[in-house]
Amino acid sequence: MKPTDIRKPDYFHKVVDCQWACPAHTPVPEYIRLIAAGRHDDAYLINWKSNVFPGILGRTCDRPCEPACRRGRVEENNGEKPEPVAICRLKRVCADNKDSDAIRARMPKPAAKKNGKRIACVGAGPASLTVARDLAPLGYHVTVFEADAKGGGFMRTQVPRFRLPEEVIDEEVGYILDLGVEFRGNTRIDSMKDLLAQNFDAIFVGSGAPRGRDLEIPGRREAAANIHIGLDWLASVYFEHIKKIGRRVIVLGGGNTAMDCCRSSRRLGGEDVKVIVRSGFEEMKASPWEKEDAQHEGIPILNYLVPKSFVHENGKLTGMTFEKVRAEHDAKGRRKLVPTGEPDAFFECDDVLIAVGQENAFPWIERDAGIDFGEWDMPVVDKVTMQSSNRQVFFGGDAAFGPKNIIWAVAHGHDAAVSIDKWLSGEDIHERPEPGVSLISQKMGIHEWSYDNDISNDVRYVVPWRDKAQTLKSIKTEVELGFDATSAFAEAQRCLNCDVQTVFSKDVCIECDACVDICPMDCITFTNNGDEAELRAHLSAPAMNLAQALYVSDSLKTGRVMVKDEDVCLHCGLCAERCPTGAWDMRKFFLEMTHAGPGCHKHAKKEAA
Numbered sequence: 001m002k003p004t005d006i007r008k009p010d011y012f013h014k015v016v017d018c019q020w021a022c023p024a025h026t027p028v029p030e031y032i033r034l035i036a037a038g039r040h041d042d043a044y045l046i047n048w049k050s051n052v053f054p055g056i057l058g059r060t061c062d063r064p065c066e067p068a069c070r071r072g073r074v075e076e077n078n079g080e081k082p083e084p085v086a087i088c089r090l091k092r093v094c095a096d097n098k099d100s101d102a103i104r105a106r107m108p109k110p111a112a113k114k115n116g117k118r119i120a121c122v123g124a125g126p127a128s129l130t131v132a133r134d135l136a137p138l139g140y141h142v143t144v145f146e147a148d149a150k151g152g153g154f155m156r157t158q159v160p161r162f163r164l165p166e167e168v169i170d171e172e173v174g175y176i177l178d179l180g181v182e183f184r185g186n187t188r189i190d191s192m193k194d195l196l197a198q199n200f201d202a203i204f205v206g207s208g209a210p211r212g213r214d215l216e217i218p219g220r221r222e223a224a225a226n227i228h229i230g231l232d233w234l235a236s237v238y239f240e241h242i243k244k245i246g247r248r249v250i251v252l253g254g255g256n257t258a259m260d261c262c263r264s265s266r267r268l269g270g271e272d273v274k275v276i277v278r279s280g281f282e283e284m285k286a287s288p289w290e291k292e293d294a295q296h297e298g299i300p301i302l303n304y305l306v307p308k309s310f311v312h313e314n315g316k317l318t319g320m321t322f323e324k325v326r327a328e329h330d331a332k333g334r335r336k337l338v339p340t341g342e343p344d345a346f347f348e349c350d351d352v353l354i355a356v357g358q359e360n361a362f363p364w365i366e367r368d369a370g371i372d373f374g375e376w377d378m379p380v381v382d383k384v385t386m387q388s389s390n391r392q393v394f395f396g397g398d399a400a401f402g403p404k405n406i407i408w409a410v411a412h413g414h415d416a417a418v419s420i421d422k423w424l425s426g427e428d429i430h431e432r433p434e435p436g437v438s439l440i441s442q443k444m445g446i447h448e449w450s451y452d453n454d455i456s457n458d459v460r461y462v463v464p465w466r467d468k469a470q471t472l473k474s475i476k477t478e479v480e481l482g483f484d485a486t487s488a489f490a491e492a493q494r495c496l497n498c499d500v501q502t503v504f505s506k507d508v509c510i511e512c513d514a515c516v517d518i519c520p521m522d523c524i525t526f527t528n529n530g531d532e533a534e535l536r537a538h539l540s541a542p543a544m545n546l547a548q549a550l551y552v553s554d555s556l557k558t559g560r561v562m563v564k565d566e567d568v569c570l571h572c573g574l575c576a577e578r579c580p581t582g583a584w585d586m587r588k589f590f591l592e593m594t595h596a597g598p599g600c601h602k603h604a605k606k607e608a609a
Contacts, residue, residue, distance in 0.1 A: 001532055001561075003554040006503065009437045012589040014549060015566050016499045018087055021068035023411035025435075025593050026050035028065055028087055029499040033451065035093050036492035038485075041102050043094035048103075050593065051091075052130050052176075052410050053155075055168040058092025059480065060159055062256075062287055062405040070496050074521065074568050075457075083460035085494045086483075093488040100171070108137040110180030115139035117424050120200040122189050125153025126406045127397030128206030129176050130413025134596040135420065136179040143200075144181055147188040151177065154208055155406060157235045158257070160264050161476040192365040192393075202392055202420045205365075205379075206413065209358040209398035215252065219310030223317040227310060230261045230355030237264055237475065246350025248272040250320055252307060253355030254284030259291065261353040262299045267475045274347070275301045276320075278337060280327060293479070297468060305345055306337065310352065319348040358403040378402065385429045386416035394419060414595055421596035431602075433594035442500055442586045443576075449586055451500055453573040456493040497571050501589045504562055506553045509583035511560065515575035516540065523565040524575060529555070535563055543567060 006012060014020050018028040027046055034043035047054035066072075069084030076082070117140050121128035124146035132142045150156060151173040155164065177183050189195055195203060212231035214220070220227060226246065230253065236242040249270040251262040254277035265273045275294065277284055280303050284291060291301065305322035312318055322345045325337040360378055365371055370390035372380040379388050381395045388395055396412030398404060419429040442449045464481045465471070471479045483491060516524050522541040529535070535550060536543040543550060548567035555561060576584040594600050 001529060001535060001550065001552045003561075004549070004551050006439075006501075006551075009435050009591060011549065012439070012499075012501050013435075013591050015501065015569075016589065016591070017068040017070055017548075018065040018085075018498070019591065022051070022065045023408045024051045024414065025411075025591065026065075027499070027590060027592065029495055029497050030590060031094065032085070032087070032090055032492045032495045033497070035090055036452075036489055040094045040097040041099055041106070044098040044103060045106060047091055047094065048175075049595075051407060052133055052413075053126060053172050053406065054091050055095035055172055056155055056164060057406060058088060058090075058095050059164050059168070060155070061088045061091070061407055063088045064407070070498050070568075070570075071494060074496075074570060085496075086460055086463070086491050089463050089480075089483060090488065090492060092482050095168075096482050097485075104175070104178075107175060108179060110178075111137055111139040113139060114141050117141065117201045118143070118199070119420060120145065120195060120198070120203045122195070122203065122205045123153055123207035123399070124148075124151035124173070124183070124185075125206050125208050125397060125409060126155060127399070127409040127413040127416070128153075128204060129173065130410045131204045131206070131396070131417045131420070132181045133176045133179065134414060134417035136176075136181050138421065138597055142181045144177075144183050145187045145189050146183065146185050149185045151183060151185070153206075157238045158231060158260070160234065160237070160260050162263070162267065162471060162474070162479050163260070165476075165478050190364050192369045192371070196369065196392070200392075201424055202394065204413075204416055204420070205393065205395045205399050206397045206409070207399045209360045209403045211359045211361040212257070212354065213357040213359055215307060215354050215356060217307055217309055219312055219317075222315050223310045223312040225315070226317040226350060227352045227354065230257050230353045231358065233353055234260060234264065237268070242268070244269045246270065248349045249274075249351050249353065250347060250349040251275045251353045251355060253277065253357070254279060254286055254301075255355060255357070256286050256290050257358070258353075258355035259286050259294050261355050262294055263297060264475060265351075265353065266297055266299065266472055270351075273299050275299060276305050276307075276322065276347070277301065277303055278306050278325070280304060283327075283335075296465075297472065304337070308344060311346070317349065317352065319346055320352065321346050358398070360399060360402060362399075376402070384415070384432065385419040386412055387419055387423075387429065391423070414593065417596040418594075418600050422600060425601060427602055433600035435594055436592045436599070438590045439501070439503070439587045440590075442588055447577045449500075449573055451497055451586075451588070452493070453497065453500070453571070453586070454493075455496070455570055455572055456490075458490060458494055460494065461487045461491040499589050500571050500573075500586050502551075502564065502569060502571065502573075502575060503585045503587045504551065504553055504564070505583050505585070506556055506562065508581045509553075509556055509562065510581055511556055511558055512580065514578045514580065515584060518574045518578045520572065520574065521565075521568045521570055523567075523569045525563045525565075526556070526560045527563060528559070529561045539563060539565060541565065541568070 031043040066084040072084040121144045212229040249265045372389040397409030525539040543565035545567040551564040553562040
């Protein structure tokens with residue numbers, strides 16, 4: 001294998017698995033260390049620059065960072081599945097404990113002078129607000145159009161208040177609107193051609209996936225009065241158009257919207273609430289913690305039942321019938337549901353909430369507006385630049401590629417803002433800016449580091465809840481209390497500091513193998529070089545995770561090479577402490593994505609050179 005080029009940003013970025021997995025590439029270990037140090041304002045601002053909504057995401061994020069956490073694959077937990085660091089809930093800690101006045105003072109200020117360019121953002125959800133956050137301080141006049149009175153989009157209208165308090169949304173949306181953004185609430189865009197005629201220099205569409213899928217089976221129309229589309233029903237609950245529901249409720253669907261529907265039903269009078277899904281429990285799209293929360297509140301989840309009909313008496317809904325199925329897999333591993341042959345199941349109910357998926361709807365975009373549409377009647381959007389076939393129009397969030405989650409919408413917003421900034425500067429938007437990277441030694445003495453490299457053996461700390469008897473009485477009482485200072489510190493100590501990298505200098509290595517002897521994970525090997533497959537198989541501990549790179553040195557004095565398996569390294573620093581020549585060093589790798597602004601332009605690169 002060729003020597004590893006650690007100058008490439010992606011190499012160490014991939015070693016920081018949580019940051020690599022985050023669509024917005026938030027510097028996770030850095031803000032966790034700041035929380036442990038009690039520096040909540042600094043931790044909040046690091047998050048705010050990357051993911052824009054720390055308080056919101058600290059409660060609602062789908063947490064793609066946590067399954068990637070190294071902790072989940074390097075520790076033993078008494079035979080149970082190891083738990084990752086509670087990255088998401090630690091994010092909430094800095095949001096809950098920051099000094100809001102100090103934060104506001106450190107925010108970017110509205111541009112003293114506009115640059116003459118006008119940007120329209122359709123929808124005030126996370127993608128559009130991210131575009132506004134990135135472009136407004138640069139002097140762009142950003143106008144955000146929103147059909148509702150307040151900004152936030154689905155974060156406000158579809159996420160229940162017992163998960164996400166209104167004041168958190170108001171605060172974090174407010175930070176963005178205070179940057180000089182023009183907000184036009186209660187303004188629905190009905191025509192793309194009319195919007196284009198208003199001579200905006202660029203248009204960003206962040207209107208989400210606003211339509212819930214229906215279920216057309218026998219009885220749907222006759223019993224329509226008590227059958228509700230989950231997304232619309234949640235919005236009606238938010239606007240207090242709906243304040244109660246029947247005693248017996250069936251929720252159809254296995255995603256997070258279904259979990260919000262069933263938990264909201266329990267708070268609005270539903271005593272017998274059940275979730276019924278076609279698939280198995282493990283195959284449900286809902287996040288594992290969302291399913292656990294529903295079950296904690298006494299809501300059963302029934303599996304392998306396919307809706308067959310709505311049963312009614314003279315138009316009054318009385319129940320539903322379901323076909324019992326089982327999962328079978330063919331030779332290629334593809335799953336299909338086949339009837340078991342058992343009698344249909346019948347469940348009584350007073351109301352049904354349909355939460356079987358979301359669809360994009362663009363009736364307001366005329367098909368002769370220069371925007372190509374493809375499969376599923378979705379706009380054709382460049383996955384890197386977020387630009388449509390009409391070069392003036394950009395898409396992001398659910399409106400671009402279908403329903404995902406808030407953090408993906410934020411990432412799309414950052415990418416679209418870079419594209420808009422470069423495009424309106426006459427630059428090639430396919431030339432994407434490199435991230436800002438630093439690699440700084442943490443050495444304070446021969447055996448001392450400026451970071452805490454002790455490995456905590458604690459299992460994951462549980463976020464406390466309010467008493468269930470209290471939370472089920474109100475649709476607005478937040479369930480989770482968040483970590484207190486003691487628990488937050490202890491949970492933060494579980495982080496393995498994966499951004500503090502083991503950096504090897506071959507020229508001072510004497511090949512004494514002391515680092516090999518002391519490594520607790522057997523991840524360092526001195527061996528003859530070979531192809532990657534051969535090296536992976538012949539290390540001290542075989543390196544079978546092909547997604548994680550091997551760190552390979554150039555040839556040493558004996559002709560051997562140093563090979564390190566990045567997959568299971570604990571970043572404990574023992575190799576650097578033990579090395580008699582300083583061939584190993586612990587260096588903090590800090591990567592910050594380059595957003596719209598001077599850093600993404602060609603002239604900035606020329607000046608730097």
